[in-house]
Amino acid sequence: MSEQQKTRISVDIYGQNYTMVGTEASGHMRLVASMVDDKMREIHSHNSQLDIAKLAVLTAVNAVNDYIKVKEQLELLEEEVKKLKD
Numbered sequence: 011m012s013e014q015q016k017t018r019i020s021v022d023i024y025g026q027n028y029t030m031v032g033t034e035a036s037g038h039m040r041l042v043a044s045m046v047d048d049k050m051r052e053i054h055s056h057n058s059q060l061d062i063a064k065l066a067v068l069t070a071v072n073a074v075n076d077y078i079k080v081k082e083q084l085e086l087l088e089e090e091v092k093k094l095k096d
Contacts, residue, residue, distance in 0.1 A: 016031055016033055017030075017031070017032060017033065017035065018030070018031045021039070021043035021044075022043070022047070023046050023047045023050070024046075024051065024062070024065070028043070030042075030043065046069060049072055050065055050066070050069045053065060053068050053069060
């Protein structure tokens, strides 16, 4: 993709400003940033002693865990659809 097709936006995640660059729509990128911010704040509310690095890692671990669960659900649904087609 060429540089003109990339979107560059400024977002706030957990009180820090970040520049996001990607090929997704700006609304999608803002939603991602908002969800990361929400998850960081949720985790912090359960353990306010975490430093920012540990908080970020736990947020990433939670996000990947959610991704794996959704991927497994999708695979099961795809298998069910395949069985119905046979």
